[in-house]
Amino acid sequence: MRLCLARSGVRRTWTVELRPEPGGPVLVCHQCTHRGGQLAGSAARTELVAHLALHARRDPLPAHLRICQCHERGCSWHPRHRGCHGPIRLLLVREQGGRLWRLTDACTACAASTSQSAVVPDTVLGTAAAPPGHVKVRRRRRPKEPDSQTRVREMLSYFAAALPAETSAGARMLALQCALRMNVSAQARLSFGVLRSLRLETAADAWCELRDAGLIRTLPSDERAVVVQILDAGLLTQHPARPDRLRAADWAMRGFCPARTGSTPPLQLAALFAIAWTDRGTGQGTTEMEQMSRECGSTIAALPPLLDQLVTAGVLTTWQAVREDGELRWRIGPNGFYYHAGSEIS
Structure with a gap:
């Protein structure tokens, strides 16, 4: 001793x-x-x-x-x-x-x-209380990994497994926003401004789908927002940094901006999927037709018309389906490049 x-x-x-x-x-x-x-x-x-x-x-x-x-x-x-x-x-x-x-x-x-x-x-x-009148200069917080694009991609993949296959595109977009915006009490507050941006301010059926799937429970709301309690325990294990998740929620909302991709939820979700799965360095994206249909709540037969509309909207320049192995390829367009190019919405 x-x-x-x-x-x-x-x-x-x-x-x-x-x-x-x-x-x-x-x-x-x-x-x-x-x-x-x-x-x-x-x-x-x-x-x-x-x-x-x-x-x-x-x-x-x-x-x-x-x-x-x-x-x-x-x-x-x-x-x-x-x-x-x-x-x-x-x-x-x-x-x-x-x-x-x-x-x-x-x-x-x-x-x-x-x-x-x-x-x-x-x-x-070592961090003593600041004297009265002292203005503390705060350093800007650096985002942590994964980035917004990866977070959104992971959430889309998670809901493809967690939600029933017949869940609509509108309900999937609401589920994505709720998961990224929830606080430490697993509650999410979606303002009507956010819902209007998503063209889902009157989507009562979409909320019902999420309740019937056991994902959420609605809480008393006010005239400015919808408040829900998230019941899926798997979402509680995602990255705990809420500022980064809020950044990803904003990235996702801007990614399927209705002004660029139209006003239908299936088209908006297809645009977000394509942007989330586009390689930042090459501007090209690759996935399987079955995966895109599953994560977008669509059928494989409905994908070609959606992809053609994305080309018309300028989100994509070209797309190609390889029928032998079910692979889907595309190149990002001018209206999707800003979100693809690695910019994190601040």
Whole structure:
């Protein structure tokens, strides 16, 4: 066991207590005279962590002088182990069912042996509260992978398997927007402005299809939006970065812009599918006829007329079906190039 010979003049342990009161818990600090007012259940933990972090910021100590504080207590805060070793970390510990919280210096070995604890990253304490009047300049967030084109392509493929084969193109577009716009509570809010852009502001049948498929449940809405609860558990596992998903939702909505591809949902969805499956470098797209019909909620026989209309609208320049293997090829047109060319809608 490593012996602790040096002693620091700064006590690197801070403890706060949540004392129950009739109107709610009260925060009491064991190191200072702080005794806050009564807290709501959801705000209690936030305030106590902030108070402990304030103590740690006010009592800084060079890393080479910090020692494992539980060694000072004879390691009574955790079960016995082979001894202290590893870098010193700040450890947040919860005791007595959440009534007592402690922030302390602990070595890596003791931190791993302490139950109901979590190591506090140094970056958390390094970010102090900004002084009054200070304007913080925020860096622009960089989108994370996958990009919008890939997200939309993956969602179209997912709904081809998750929704009944007879689900209409309009319902599939609504499902795509709901999946990309849902929040952490799996709820999605589609404003009537978005629905008008999709030419689906009066698509009551499409919403019924999604309810009958078990994908959504409608919630009380207002005069400005339709709100739904998403019931498909598989959608909860998609990438958690909601700003990137909202970017993809906007990319998809602009991709089948009615001004370019007409006002029918089948034509709009066919345009989005073609753009999503177009290679950015070559401007060419390849897929199977069966795959496009499945993801667009159409039949194979209905695809040629849709593709001809996309050529007329300028979304595609040419398309070709290889009947031997059922392969479909196309080249993107001038009205589809902007979305294909790699631009992320900001």
